[in-house]
Amino acid sequence: MTLQKLLGIQLPIIQAPMAGSQGSALAIAVSNAGGLGSLPCAMLAPDAIRNELAAIKAQTSAPVNVNFFCHVPTAPNAEREALWRASLAPYYTEFGIDASKIPVGAGRAPFTEELAQVISEFKPSVVSFHFSVPSAELMARVKSWGAKLLCSATTVEEARWLEAHGVDAIIAQGLEAGGHRGMFLSDDLTTQISTFALVPQIVRAVKRPVIAAGGIADAKGVAAAMKLGAAGVQIGTAYLLCPEAMTSPVHRAALKSDAARHTALTNLFTGRLARGIVNRLMKQLGPISSAVPAFPFATAGIAPLRAKAESQGSGDFSPLWAGQNVGGCKEISAAELTRQLASELH
Numbered sequence: 001m002t003l004q005k006l007l008g009i010q011l012p013i014i015q016a017p018m019a020g021s022q023g024s025a026l027a028i029a030v031s032n033a034g035g036l037g038s039l040p041c042a043m044l045a046p047d048a049i050r051n052e053l054a055a056i057k058a059q060t061s062a063p064v065n066v067n068f069f070c071h072v073p074t075a076p077n078a079e080r081e082a083l084w085r086a087s088l089a090p091y092y093t094e095f096g097i098d099a100s101k102i103p104v105g106a107g108r109a110p111f112t113e114e115l116a117q118v119i120s121e122f123k124p125s126v127v128s129f130h131f132s133v134p135s136a137e138l139m140a141r142v143k144s145w146g147a148k149l150l151c152s153a154t155t156v157e158e159a160r161w162l163e164a165h166g167v168d169a170i171i172a173q174g175l176e177a178g179g180h181r182g183m184f185l186s187d188d189l190t191t192q193i194s195t196f197a198l199v200p201q202i203v204r205a206v207k208r209p210v211i212a213a214g215g216i217a218d219a220k221g222v223a224a225a226m227k228l229g230a231a232g233v234q235i236g237t238a239y240l241l242c243p244e245a246m247t248s249p250v251h252r253a254a255l256k257s258d259a260a261r262h263t264a265l266t267n268l269f270t271g272r273l274a275r276g277i278v279n280r281l282m283k284q285l286g287p288i289s290s291a292v293p294a295f296p297f298a299t300a301g302i303a304p305l306r307a308k309a310e311s312q313g314s315g316d317f318s319p320l321w322a323g324q325n326v327g328g329c330k331e332i333s334a335a336e337l338t339r340q341l342a343s344e345l346h
């Protein structure tokens with residue numbers, strides 16, 4: 001079965017969910033153009049998710065993918081937090097920030113019973129997960145209204161594991177990808193390989209359709225991924241300059257600059273590895289630091305620095321998530337970009 005048939009879409013192009021950088025508007029535009037738009041929910045409260053799903057329902061009858069993180073939440077650790085705040089102390093002084101007033105907070109929530117209840121009111125036909133899948137009970141709940149489930153895999157082992165746990169299609173996330181690495185069976189960075197090495201190996205290892213993600217930015221890249229056996233592609237970075245995305249001004253400026261050619265994996269902004277454009281914080285404290293609290297607690301300590309810097313037009317403390325190929329970022333409508341990405345498919 002083709003991916004289009006499985007998901008009820010016309011084009012095998014999935015707009016990657018990008019928490020913090022887009023909402024329903026981008027998803028609606030891509031889905032109405034025949035691709036699969038995605039709504040990232042990791043940074044949304046239940047009411048916000050409800051509002052976004054209502055907006056989607058009002059503006060498209062095409063399928064839209066609803067995306068969640070599935071990390072195992074940990075309790076905040078005072079010792080790690082203190083170490084992290086000490087690393088950031090010189091910056092607090094530079095910006096005149098009173099560190100004692102910065103709250104400890106998570107900022108990103110995993111998929112739960114409560115969120116399953118929220119989405120059950122809308123019965124989305126596609127639901128995707130990052131950092132593994134939820135419990136068998138929650139998976140069954142989401143499948144009960146016929147939803148197809150997708151999840152990112154970054155290794156052959158993760159792909160096999162996802163297939164055994166009932167995922168309908170597997171997103172092969174190569175090392176080039178922007179944003180968080182979906183790795184969940186291992187945190188060993190040496191297991192992570194590039195998209196065009198990963199996709200054919202996962203295609204051979206599993207029976208489910210495989211969706212290629214990471215560094216795909218134009219029609220030739222899409223066609224090449226399909227040649228390697230992918231049933232579809234998931235593209236994030238290329239959509240970040242579309243007017244329907246909520247990409248911040250400093251993020252947009254960075255994506256358009258020469259700096260965008262230099263990305264790295266960093267754990268500084270959340271506590272988990274994610275790929276972004278190298279900026280001041282990454283140069284000075286990382287890109288990878290052992291002083292960082294566990295995911296997602298690193299975010300709270302940086303938040304006031306990010307806010308101050310961004311108000312001065314600087315992305316020095318912002319997560320400038322981007323993949324290794326920003327060559328496809330265009331300031332054109334998401335519908336037009338989707339059509340262009342699909343233009344070399346037969």
Ligand SMILES: Cc1cc2nc3c(=O)[nH]c(=O)nc-3n(C[C@H](O)[C@H](O)[C@H](O)COP(=O)(O)O)c2cc1C
Binds near residue numbers: 321
């Ligand atoms: C700004 C940004 C935010 C992202 N946020 C999410 C997210 O919330 N959920 C998710 O499953 N993947 C997220 N990703 C990863 C994408 O799903 C995908 O793996 C990646 O965009 C593919 O690589 P590309 O950016 O080179 O196209 C994000 C990627 C970017 C660039």
